[in-house]
Amino acid sequence: MLMQNIMRPVIRLVETPGDAEIARIEAFVSTHPDATIFHRPCWLQAVEQGCGQRGLWLLAERGGVLTGMLPLTLVHSPIFGRALVSCGFAVGGGILAEDNATAALLAAQAVALAARMSCPTVELRGGHMLLEGWTLRDDQYAGFAHRLARDDEAALLAIPRKQRAEIRKAMALDLRVRIGRGEQDRQAHYAVYAESVRNLGTPVFPRSLFDAVLDRLGNDTDILTIWQADRPVASVLSLYHGQSVMPYWGGGTRAARQLRANELMYFSLMSHARNRDAMRFDFGRSKLGTGAYAYKKNWGFTPVPLRYAVHHTDGAVPRDINPLNPKYRAQIAMWKRLPLAVANRLGPMIARGLG
Numbered sequence: 001m002l003m004q005n006i007m008r009p010v011i012r013l014v015e016t017p018g019d020a021e022i023a024r025i026e027a028f029v030s031t032h033p034d035a036t037i038f039h040r041p042c043w044l045q046a047v048e049q050g051c052g053q054r055g056l057w058l059l060a061e062r063g064g065v066l067t068g069m070l071p072l073t074l075v076h077s078p079i080f081g082r083a084l085v086s087c088g089f090a091v092g093g094g095i096l097a098e099d100n101a102t103a104a105l106l107a108a109q110a111v112a113l114a115a116r117m118s119c120p121t122v123e124l125r126g127g128h129m130l131l132e133g134w135t136l137r138d139d140q141y142a143g144f145a146h147r148l149a150r151d152d153e154a155a156l157l158a159i160p161r162k163q164r165a166e167i168r169k170a171m172a173l174d175l176r177v178r179i180g181r182g183e184q185d186r187q188a189h190y191a192v193y194a195e196s197v198r199n200l201g202t203p204v205f206p207r208s209l210f211d212a213v214l215d216r217l218g219n220d221t222d223i224l225t226i227w228q229a230d231r232p233v234a235s236v237l238s239l240y241h242g243q244s245v246m247p248y249w250g251g252g253t254r255a256a257r258q259l260r261a262n263e264l265m266y267f268s269l270m271s272h273a274r275n276r277d278a279m280r281f282d283f284g285r286s287k288l289g290t291g292a293y294a295y296k297k298n299w300g301f302t303p304v305p306l307r308y309a310v311h312h313t314d315g316a317v318p319r320d321i322n323p324l325n326p327k328y329r330a331q332i333a334m335w336k337r338l339p340l341a342v343a344n345r346l347g348p349m350i351a352r353g354l355g
Contacts, residue, residue: 007058009067011109017057034127037241038090042121042216044071047088049216050209051352055088057351058109060102061168068097070083070106074117077353083121083319084114088210088355091141091285094127095311103128111311116330124309134309139165142303143295144243144283145244147276155270163298167267170260176227177268180181181214186230189249192225195222195252201332203347203354210237210249211267226261234261244280245273254312266299289349323355 014021021069032086037043045054053073060068073088087093097103107124109131115124129136149155156164178185188209194204215219217239225235236250247269250264270281283301286292297303335343 002226002259003218007062009062011105012059012061013109013113015054015055021347024066025059026071028069028190029351032096034039035096036092036126037217037239037246038093038125038161039069039096040217041071041159043090044073045211046216048208050206050212051089053088053352053355056084056113056186056237058106058113059096060106063149067099068095068102068106070095070110071112072110073355074119074352075355077350077355079350080180080321080353080355081121082117082119082125083318083355084117084119085123085355086110086125086127089205090125091306092126093144094124094129097128100130102129103130104132107131107134107311114311115313120313122311123319126306126308129307131309134308135309136307138305138307139288140288141306141309142293143285143306144281144299144301146301148270148279149279151274152267152271155267158300159267160298160300163263163300166260166263168291170264170267172227172316173259175233175259175261176225177224177264179222180225181222185225186211186214188225188227189223189235189237190230192235192253193249194347195253195340198338198340198343198347199254199336201335201349203335204344205249205351206348208348209352213237213239224265224272224273226256226259226265226268227257228261229257231255234265236265236269238273238277240273240276242280244276244282245276246267246277246282246283246284249285302314320323 020088025041029039048055053075056074057074058070059066061310071086071087071093075083077089095103099318110122149158180235190207197204220240223235224239225232234252234256236247239246239248283296285306286296
């Protein structure tokens, strides 16, 4: 036992894990306290299937026992360049390790792998952060999460008064809640989400990404949609991990604001998640200073800074996909004016390279 503890970990690159390897990774993720749903192999597989961005795994082993792992997406875009990202299209990820020595080796191997693959940038979204030679940032994003209330009445009382009033207004309207993972749910969600992000000036992800996540993660996902008669007005695709629910891809049509459909959507998701035995509502991340950041605070959530780490090769120009950058202002304004059909056709070609 002592010899196993002092052995230097061996780092191995896995490009196409077989069933046995996937089971080993799943077992490691399921017991690690810092693991997220984005560390699961099915997440990178869904990203590869849905966006064509390659998934890779760095595994650390001592005596054949898995002691650390780093899931990576090789993101390539003719607009935004190349990067190794942990994890692609995720708000979390990064190094999972049992000790600092293993984490340091995984970080070093990620940098070496990026050089071999002509990637000037490695991005880690959370995970182990005691890394030398990396730039650490905790001033861009915040996470929002708290424990779910015991029932709907307690949940309402826990929400600040003004936001609670908006929820009650939505409850008084003739709106319908539907939850599922079938084709009708997927079509409604994509229609609503695509319009929502177009209105924000952002290219929409390909629907194939959402389908792949739903299919790969199975019952750890679902879609909740708010309908007004036969029209979907707000919809969210949620992820479940451990005893947490994360509303991940959500939005509303222009009509949703007047109907307070988003308010009803998130409150209904809290109730639904509680019925699924979830105990924690993770409202996801938002950029500091944005409307989404303020919106989540209005629900009574306290922002917690998220720590990300970036490594650039010498002389490399950092990859910049931040829509708040002033250089994108004209493009965002133009995108908001695009007909929805045009935005839906062009958006996936751009968005699949964001990672």
